Amino acid sequence: MTLSSNLSSNAGVAPRPKMGKRLSDRLTAAFSYALLIAGAIVILAPFAWMISTSLKRKIDVYVFPPEWIPDPIQWGNYAEALTTFPFPLYTLNSFTIVVFVLIGTLFSCSFSSYGFARLRAPGKDLIFLVLLSTLMLPAAVTMVPLYLLFNRLGWIDTFLPLIVPSFFGSAFFIFLMRQFYMGVPKELEDAARIDGCNAYSTWLRIMVPMTKPVLATAAVFSFMWTWNDFMGPLIYLTDESKRTIALGLSYFQGSARSSPELHLLMAATIYSIIPCVLLFFVSQKVFVKGIVFTGVKG
Structure with a gap:
């Protein structure tokens, strides 16, 4: 009875390190993805501003705060x-x-x-x-x-x-x-x-x-x-x-x-x-x- 009780108690404790490792891996992955997303936003922001500006009217270019989605969209700017x-x-x-x-x-x-x-x-x-x-x-x-x-x-x-x-x-x-x-x-x-x-x-x-x-x-x-x-x-x-x-x-x-x-x-x-x-x-x-x-x- 004592041996079986010890085995059962050990069996209940064993998964804890694995759960801790999984949590650590998930936190690391989440931090990595968050860092990559932040870097991508910083890099793509000027490109998004360029696209947005190319579709604006002349009077809307220097509006502050800037309008990221032009209204109305001026497709004729390209022509x-x-x-x-x-x-x-x-x-x-x-x-x-x-x-x-x-x-x-x-x-x-x-x-x-x-x-x-x-x-x-x-x-x-x-x-x-x-x-x-x-x-x-x-x-x-x-x-x-x-x-x-x-x-x-x-x-x-x-x-x-x-x-x-x-x-x-x-x-x-x-x-x-x-x-x-x-x-x-x-x-x-x-x-x-x-x-x-x-x-x-x-x-x-x-x-x-x-x-x-x-x-x-x-x-x-x-x-x-x-x-x-x-x-x-x-x-x-x-x-x-x-x-x-x-x-x-x-x-x-x-x-x-x-x-x-x-x-x-x-x-x-x-x-x-x-x-x-x-x-x-x-x-x-x-x-x-x-x-x-x-x-x-x-």
């Missing part, structure tokens, strides 16, 4: 903003530059990174170190020499200064892709060589199809950087018909008006970020996969 300046033309110019930059970046960086990762050559590591050292140079240091070079070539007021450099590679993307290539098993290349593939065909037929995640990552970064680039078009483009969408937004903001029309500027800004948002959602899975596996060797 008015896009016709004030030729934003469809600016969009076409931006897409033209972005497409050629993507082609040049993916080809040159993928080809160069495969050489750094797999091919044997004297001084290869030193060349790679010099390449990485270019990441330390601020853009302002090379701005004047590049402008003088492109001016001597007669490329000013053309898209060439914005497109041609991408065909010579980017140190950041070369480093990113090299780390990915180093994680690909060498047995695949050995099998390709046995089948008669040389270095070029091995890179094109074996390595490129296997590195779609890192190529997608480079494409997303390159698209966003090129699409939002302001300094390059500002320096090299002077003709209004060649302006990009980032440059058009700047001229829209600084145009001569009786008073700032912030609601139209926000509408044009929403229009300009739609391609970047759509690109991220379309390539999100491949993009995240490329970030996770880049640099993992073995």
